[in-house]
Amino acid sequence: MRQLADNVWHFDNLGIVNAYLWKWDGGLSLIDTGPPWTVKRILQGIQEAGFRPEDVTEILITHADADHAGGLKALRDATGARVIVHAIEAMFFKGQWKRRPNLRHPLGILYFPFHVLLSNTVFRIPRVRPDLLVIDEEVLDNGLQVLHTPGHTPGHMCLYSKEAGVLFVGDLINHRGGKLALPPAIFTPQMEVVKDSLRKVARLKHVEMACFGHGPVITEKAGEKIRAFVAKVAPPRKRRAGPRKVQQREGVPRQPKAQVPKAKITLEEGKK
Numbered sequence: 001m002r003q004l005a006d007n008v009w010h011f012d013n014l015g016i017v018n019a020y021l022w023k024w025d026g027g028l029s030l031i032d033t034g035p036p037w038t039v040k041r042i043l044q045g046i047q048e049a050g051f052r053p054e055d056v057t058e059i060l061i062t063h064a065d066a067d068h069a070g071g072l073k074a075l076r077d078a079t080g081a082r083v084i085v086h087a088i089e090a091m092f093f094k095g096q097w098k099r100r101p102n103l104r105h106p107l108g109i110l111y112f113p114f115h116v117l118l119s120n121t122v123f124r125i126p127r128v129r130p131d132l133l134v135i136d137e138e139v140l141d142n143g144l145q146v147l148h149t150p151g152h153t154p155g156h157m158c159l160y161s162k163e164a165g166v167l168f169v170g171d172l173i174n175h176r177g178g179k180l181a182l183p184p185a186i187f188t189p190q191m192e193v194v195k196d197s198l199r200k201v202a203r204l205k206h207v208e209m210a211c212f213g214h215g216p217v218i219t220e221k222a223g224e225k226i227r228a229f230v231a232k233v234a235p236p237r238k239r240r241a242g243p244r245k246v247q248q249r250e251g252v253p254r255q256p257k258a259q260v261p262k263a264k265i266t267l268e269e270g271k272k
Contacts, residue, residue: 001045004209008166010217011045014038017067020168020211021049022159024142027057030081031159031168032213033071035123042071043078053079058132058142060084062170063156064092064099065187066123068213073126082131084140086148089155093128099153100189107186144168149201151194152183158201165208167222172197173229175215180229195234202230 002010007023014034019042022029028051034042043053056079061069064085072093076083083093091097099119101108119125134140134157136148147158149172159168172194174181188194207223218225 001048003049004211004217004219005164005166007164008209008211009045009049010211011038011042013041013045016214018211018213018215018217019068021046021051021056022142022144022166022168026141028055029142029144030056030059030075030079031211032062032068032170033059033075035067035070036074037071039071039074039078042075056081058082058084060144060159061089061093062158062168062213063153064089064125065153065171066099066119066125068170069093069125070123073128076128083128084132084134085130086146086155086157087133087135088148088150089153089157090130090133091155092125092153093130095127097154099125101187102185102189104189105186111186147201149194149197151190151192151197152188156197160204160207162204162206165206165223166211167201167204167207167209167226168211169201169213171213172201173210173212173226175210175212175218180225182233198230198234199236202227202234 002012004010009021011019011034017034019034020031022031046053046056059072059076059081061072072083085093092099101111103109103112134146136146138146140146143163144159144161147160149156149158152171156170156172158170158172171183174183182191182194185191204223207226208220210218210222210226
């Protein structure tokens with residue numbers, strides 16, 4: 001457990017994944033939970049930081065991967081905290097959607113049988129009814145702003161405090177070997193949508209610290225490093241002449257267009 005700022009702590013002993021504590025007037029927000037077998041480490045880390053499990057008043061999940069949400073049910077029971085997820089991502093926790101690898105990727109096809117086995121056993125996403133569903137740009141009571149950043153999963157979200165200059169990135173960006181990287185293609189069905197999400201995050205004005213789901217935290221000038229990375233992997237789209245064609249993105253729900261009934265002309269009206 002490592003304190004990064006006055007109100008931010010990093011669970012740095014969970015293996016390949018990270019979780020964080022965010023302190024605010026209403027208590028503590030736990031951001032992601034790690035897999036099921038790290039629950040004891042998280043509870044121990046909370047105590048090492050000088051808090052009690054019941055001081056955690058809410059658990060925010062960036063996305064429904066088992067390495068980020070596998071311990072959700074156990075930690076909710078241990079803390080009594082309310083669960084907050086993006087409104088789209090809630091479908092996974094309700095059991096109405098199932099997480100799948102990228103079946104357009106050759107490795108995704110090869111991995112799929114193992115994924116089915118693991119997702120039904122050690123990497124099972126817990127069935128939990130969220131207490132609060134949030135949407136893009138919503139500012140929570142804890143001061144964090146929700147940024148809907150789909151692509152890795154349909155309801156992936158980042159969490160941002162402009163005042164503190166802190167961005168909780170989830171799996172939108174990986175930080176490995178001292179370099180920023182896209183999320184693994186084998187687990188990311190919509191990489192082009194990820195790039196749109198990256199452009200969105202790159203527009204944030206004040207990001208001093210970036211807290212990643214995987215890899216070490218960047219504690220200084222994180223926004224500059226993220227913008228430089230995005231400029232390489234997701235440069236601005238070129239504007240096309242003429243009307244823009246709206247494309248349906250698989251996995252990201254889109255509201256259907258209103259259907260306007262056509263006027264009916266009777267035989268007698270047609271003769272007039």
